Amino acid sequence: MADQVLAARNVYKSFGRRQVLRGVDLSVGRGERYVLLGPNGAGKTTLLRVLAMLTPPDSGEVLLFGESAADRPADARARIGFLSHEPCLYLELSALENLEFFGHLYGVPDRAARAAAMLREVGLDHRAHDRVETFSRGMRQRLGLARAVLHSPELVLLDEPYTGLDLRAQDALGELIVRMSGQGTAFLAITHDVAHGLDIATRGGVLASGRIVHESDRAGLDDLRSRYASIVREASP
Amino acid sequence: MTAVLAILAKELRVEMRNKQTINAYLLLSLLILASFRFSLALFDPDYQTLAAPILWVTIFFSGMFSIAPSYRREAEQGTRDGLMLAPVPASDVYLGKMLSSLVVLSALEAFTVVVFLAFFPVDVPEPGALVALLALGTVGFVAVGSLIAAISANLRQSEVMLPVLLVPVLLFTVVMSAVSGTAQVLTGASLGGVSEEARLLAAFAVVFIAAGYLLIEYVMEG
Numbered sequence: 001m002a003d004q005v006l007a008a009r010n011v012y013k014s015f016g017r018r019q020v021l022r023g024v025d026l027s028v029g030r031g032e033r034y035v036l037l038g039p040n041g042a043g044k045t046t047l048l049r050v051l052a053m054l055t056p057p058d059s060g061e062v063l064l065f066g067e068s069a070a071d072r073p074a075d076a077r078a079r080i081g082f083l084s085h086e087p088c089l090y091l092e093l094s095a096l097e098n099l100e101f102f103g104h105l106y107g108v109p110d111r112a113a114r115a116a117a118m119l120r121e122v123g124l125d126h127r128a129h130d131r132v133e134t135f136s137r138g139m140r141q142r143l144g145l146a147r148a149v150l151h152s153p154e155l156v157l158l159d160e161p162y163t164g165l166d167l168r169a170q171d172a173l174g175e176l177i178v179r180m181s182g183q184g185t186a187f188l189a190i191t192h193d194v195a196h197g198l199d200i201a202t203r204g205g206v207l208a209s210g211r212i213v214h215e216s217d218r219a220g221l222d223d224l225r226s227r228y229a230s231i232v233r234e235a236s237p
Numbered sequence: 238m239t240a241v242l243a244i245l246a247k248e249l250r251v252e253m254r255n256k257q258t259i260n261a262y263l264l265l266s267l268l269i270l271a272s273f274r275f276s277l278a279l280f281d282p283d284y285q286t287l288a289a290p291i292l293w294v295t296i297f298f299s300g301m302f303s304i305a306p307s308y309r310r311e312a313e314q315g316t317r318d319g320l321m322l323a324p325v326p327a328s329d330v331y332l333g334k335m336l337s338s339l340v341v342l343s344a345l346e347a348f349t350v351v352v353f354l355a356f357f358p359v360d361v362p363e364p365g366a367l368v369a370l371l372a373l374g375t376v377g378f379v380a381v382g383s384l385i386a387a388i389s390a391n392l393r394q395s396e397v398m399l400p401v402l403l404v405p406v407l408l409f410t411v412v413m414s415a416v417s418g419t420a421q422v423l424t425g426a427s428l429g430g431v432s433e434e435a436r437l438l439a440a441f442a443v444v445f446i447a448a449g450y451l452l453i454e455y456v457m458e459g
Contacts, residue, residue: 077324107324
């Protein structure tokens with residue numbers, strides 16, 4: 001694949017005696033929107049944490065931007081955005097203060113202007129000075145997305161990005177992802193929401209029982225949508 | 238250094254808005270001092286002699302409550318991942334949080350000292366020396382306390398594990414030296430007269446800061 005930003009090679013991860021990832025191979029190219037589907041307990045969140053360097057793999061290799069993630073974690077982290085179940089926000093701080101703080105850590109130039117622009121982007125500019133503890137789940141998720149892409153990352157990892165979002169916010173998130181990928185940002189989103197997930201995908205895969213059991217390019221996404229349940233069933237032990 | 242200052246400012250802002258830590262410290266130190274005051278009043282003891290252990294036990298146990306939430310809150314709110322993902326060294330996170338705890342604890346100690354002097358009939362012939370010992374002891378306390386707070390935040394029952402891990406380390410290092418030096422200062426010794434204790438406290442502070450700085454990356458990776 002040309003211009004690969006992420007590659008996982010034969011990644012294994014266990015917690016105690018429970019093997020969660022069993023030889024995952026995965027790659028995402030620049031500007032691609034890869035949506036990884038899977039049932040609960042398939043290992044999706046663990047895989048995303050391994051790819052984000054939050055959890056080391058037991059074996060296998062993760063390459064970010066062509067280099068081993070283990071060798072240059074600070075460089076790689078500066079080029080990654082990550083949004084997990086938890087939007088990583090300080091409840092006692094306002095929306096603007098949260099973005100300015102993370103902008104500071106990422107060395108974002110002209111932080112205040114960039115933070116304000118991102119708040120407009122996710123439709124929270126009218127709540128910029130309100131504390132996050134007063135926000136709904138969906139608003140926190142939108143602010144979490146703004147935090148994740150604040151530093152214009154080249155790769156964005158999303159864990160169940162639609163959780164807590166209403167229909168309008170889901171559409172807005174989809175539009176933002178498509179727009180950013182058009183500018184070269186790669187997305188890897190994991191979800192069990194087949195319909196929403198595949199709506200924005202340019203490539204899709206299925207993770208079941210700790211392995212990638214199916215991959216589809218853009219032309220095969222409709223087939224994946226219709227066969228998803230049977231793919232998962234066949235892969236289950 | 239800019240990340241350290243950003244983390245310091247964030248910590249102080251969160252702390253001032255949360256106030257749970259500050260309120261818990263103030264209430265606990267008041268209760269500890271009142272407990273000593275009323276229980277010892279039965280025996281009419283020599284307060285000048287007992288003053289140093291009373292003061293440091295109060296600071297020590299109240300202080301644990303001001304240090305503990307710093308890392309635990311990050312784990313509970315899910316912001317720990319945000320810090321670990323940021324392209325800043327874990328040592329910057331440690332230094333920012335440690336400096337914040339130092340600022341907060343120093344301010345709270347001033348309250349403790351004022352209440353202590355109001356509760357107990359104690360003379361402070363060398364106030365400068367007392368302040369110096371308090372400052373040195375607090376730096377060591379906060380340095381190791383921040384590291385152990387980070388360790389305990391990864392554990393189940395972190396509220397219990399923090400004192401279990403922290404007390405043995407601090408009791409035979411910072412607390413003993415601080416109590417010994419403070420006792421001498423309260424009976425008239427100058428800072429020069431307690432230079433051995435002051436040097437020990439400074440050495441503990443340097444060692445604990447270095448340990449925290451070097452180990453925090455492994456601790457935060459859990």
